[in-house]
Amino acid sequence: MAECTEVAELVYLVTGGCGFLGEHIVRMLLEREPRLRELRVFDLHLSPWLEELKTGPVQVTAIQGDVTQAHEVAAAVSGAHVVIHTAGLVDVFGRVTPETIFKVNVQGTRNVIEACVQMGTRCLVYTSSMEVVGPNIKGQPFYRGNENTPYEAMHKHPYPQSKAQAERLVLEANGRKVRGGLPLVTCALRPTGIYGEGHQIMRDFYRQGLRLGGWLFRAVPASVEHGRVYVGNVAWMHVLVARELEQRAVLMGGQVYFCYDQSPYKSYEDFNMEFLGPCGLRLVGTRPLLPHWLLVFLAALNALLQCLLRPLVLYAPLLNPYTLAVANTTFTVSTNKAQRHFGYEPLFSWEDSRARTILWVQGSAQ
Ligand SMILES: NC(=O)c1ccc[n+]([C@@H]2O[C@H](COP(=O)([O-])OP(=O)(O)OC[C@H]3O[C@@H](n4cnc5c(N)ncnc54)[C@H](O)[C@@H]3O)[C@@H](O)[C@H]2O)c1
Numbered sequence: 001m002a003e004c005t006e007v008a009e010l011v012y013l014v015t016g017g018c019g020f021l022g023e024h025i026v027r028m029l030l031e032r033e034p035r036l037r038e039l040r041v042f043d044l045h046l047s048p049w050l051e052e053l054k055t056g057p058v059q060v061t062a063i064q065g066d067v068t069q070a071h072e073v074a075a076a077v078s079g080a081h082v083v084i085h086t087a088g089l090v091d092v093f094g095r096v097t098p099e100t101i102f103k104v105n106v107q108g109t110r111n112v113i114e115a116c117v118q119m120g121t122r123c124l125v126y127t128s129s130m131e132v133v134g135p136n137i138k139g140q141p142f143y144r145g146n147e148n149t150p151y152e153a154m155h156k157h158p159y160p161q162s163k164a165q166a167e168r169l170v171l172e173a174n175g176r177k178v179r180g181g182l183p184l185v186t187c188a189l190r191p192t193g194i195y196g197e198g199h200q201i202m203r204d205f206y207r208q209g210l211r212l213g214g215w216l217f218r219a220v221p222a223s224v225e226h227g228r229v230y231v232g233n234v235a236w237m238h239v240l241v242a243r244e245l246e247q248r249a250v251l252m253g254g255q256v257y258f259c260y261d262q263s264p265y266k267s268y269e270d271f272n273m274e275f276l277g278p279c280g281l282r283l284v285g286t287r288p289l290l291p292h293w294l295l296v297f298l299a300a301l302n303a304l305l306q307c308l309l310r311p312l313v314l315y316a317p318l319l320n321p322y323t324l325a326v327a328n329t330t331f332t333v334s335t336n337k338a339q340r341h342f343g344y345e346p347l348f349s350w351e352d353s354r355a356r357t358i359l360w361v362q363g364s365a366q
């Protein structure tokens with residue numbers, strides 16, 4: 001039976017360890033978790049950079065697997081002390097069907113929980129999302145709220161729905177007896193929009209700007225605040241939570257934590273310009289260039305075209321009714337719960353996060 005405290009050398013499993021956030025968690029664990037003996041990286045698609053990590057002092061085990069396959073998950077979890085479940089389908093553009101999103105995000109999470117119970121793994125950290133709270137379908141602002149701020153969470157889109165269901169499963173599993181009789185300790189981290197090295201949407205905006213001769217066009221009012229957090233700090237929060245979870249089970253078990261740092265409150269587009277500006281792009285307009293009703297119309301047209309073209313080709317542009325609503329609704333957090341519960345302080349200052357992201361964007365033109 002695997003127990004976190006009594007074993008000096010720990011085995012960690014990171015699902016989705018080859019994704020944008022997963023890679024940062026994997027690298028952060030190797031740099032900053034001295035009790036690590038083996039790190040298992042489980043992903044549907046294994047990345048080549050994993051090979052270079054295999055030469056260090058910690059045993060890095062790459063496992064190609066699918067979270068929807070219970071037996072594959074159970075085999076990967078067997079003997080692990082801590083599971084960080086980051087694998088998920090992040091699709092708000094209609095690239096995959098709702099059924100697939102639910103299968104990966106909800107059934108996949110169920111499989112991870114059951115594997116922990118069967119295999120006697122006591123600590124489970126789940127990467128949730130701000131989207132389990134909002135923005136909701138009414139477009140109500142969530143202005144610098146915390147984990148206790150009342151807000152009507154109502155979702156129609158499969159991505160937030162699936163993340164909310166999965167988070168609930170994880171939190172309800174807290175306290176379940178795992179093999180050997182000890183209780184499972186779980187908690188969920190809720191990042192806002194993550195940015196940093198490897199952020200594909202940022203890279204897409206950069207390339208689009210380059211194609212348009214260096215110009216981007218404002219579509220969202222500058223007054224709409226959108227919460228953002230640096231990927232290195234999100235990874236650091238995961239490492240700290242995983243480290244403290246068993247010792248502070250009573251305080252932290254079954255809890256949710258927003259991910260936060262010193263990134264400034266800005267609109268989605270103004271925030272992106274913190275990086276794209278120094279890379280030579282300009283955002284045109286102090287106010288949205290197109291009237292809101294026209295954007296709503298274009299977003300609806302995109303949704304219609306996606307439906308009509310689906311039998312022939314995948315048409316999945318960035319603008320659709322859901323992404324427009326998210327970008328147009330204030331959603332920011334202001335909290336210190338992670339600091340109070342497990343001593344989290346951001347590892348990267350805003351200046352450092354910004355500089356690292358700019359460097360990455362500059363190198364991602366091709
Ligand atoms: N990117 C954000 O802004 C953001 C914000 C909040 C929360 N999150 C959450 O963080 C997590 C990671 O997101 P990301 O942005 O790194 O996404 P990502 O797509 O870069 O990473 C997800 C990883 O999960 C893997 N994966 C997908 N389906 C799988 C399956 N069936 N079995 C095994 N592995 C599978 C993918 O191959 C990928 O490597 C997700 O759970 C997401 O919901 C992301």
Ligand SMILES: C[C@@H](CO)CCC[C@@H](C)[C@H]1CC[C@H]2[C@@H]3[C@H](O)C=C4C[C@@H](O)CC[C@]4(C)[C@H]3CC[C@]12C
Nearest residue numbers: 090092129130131192193219268318323324326327
């Ligand atoms: C209207 C467009 C004009 O420029 C801008 C569209 C931007 C959208 C594509 C993105 C605006 C907000 C983003 C989401 C947000 O940052 C939080 C998220 C939570 C996370 O769990 C998954 C990603 C995302 C939904 C993120 C996706 C892209 C946006 C909708």
